[in-house]
Amino acid sequence: MYKRILVPVDGSETSNKALVAALQLARESGGSVRLAHVLEDLTYLAGYEQFGGYSGDLLGIMQEAGNHILHDGVDIAQAAGVQADSVLFDKLGKRLSEVIAGAAREWNADLIVVGTHGRRGVGRALLGSGAEQIIRQAPVPVLVVRSAEDSKTRSG
Numbered sequence: 001m002y003k004r005i006l007v008p009v010d011g012s013e014t015s016n017k018a019l020v021a022a023l024q025l026a027r028e029s030g031g032s033v034r035l036a037h038v039l040e041d042l043t044y045l046a047g048y049e050q051f052g053g054y055s056g057d058l059l060g061i062m063q064e065a066g067n068h069i070l071h072d073g074v075d076i077a078q079a080a081g082v083q084a085d086s087v088l089f090d091k092l093g094k095r096l097s098e099v100i101a102g103a104a105r106e107w108n109a110d111l112i113v114v115g116t117h118g119r120r121g122v123g124r125a126l127l128g129s130g131a132e133q134i135i136r137q138a139p140v141p142v143l144v145v146r147s148a149e150d151s152k153t154r155s156g
Contacts, residue, residue, distance in 0.1 A: 014115035
């Protein structure tokens with residue numbers, strides 16, 4: 001069974017849904033979770049190149065928001081009775097999937113649980129699929145949890 005479950009979190013509803021699934025697995029197996037938040041390079045998020053790097057203010061705001069997301073996630077895990085810790089990655093210039101794959105290796109994770117919005121077509125082409133990239137690079141199995149909106153469109 002899975003004892004060390006890595007959960008990338010970004011504070012979204014989909015990410016929280018993945019966290020709940022990971023906590024259920026960890027509780028059933030007597031395992032623990034590690035929440036990971038990755039500060040992504042704005043080049044990947046906005047589609048433009050940066051000139052001169054980030055101001056201290058912007059990086060500080062990104063770190064503060066990431067720490068808040070992680071703190072909330074650890075609180076949820078503790079309320080569920082699951083041992084949890086967290087890590088903030090601010091390796092700007094690296095893609096989410098690279099960082100998560102490396103984190104899984106370093107922590108000896110048994111499983112990665114990640115949320116996905118299930119975008120298709122233009123949305124997927126423009127925004128990409130973080131979950132898909134994690135699946136491709138992950139050194140361990142990946143459980144993908146779909147968003148509520150995507151589940152509705154598939155069943156109806």
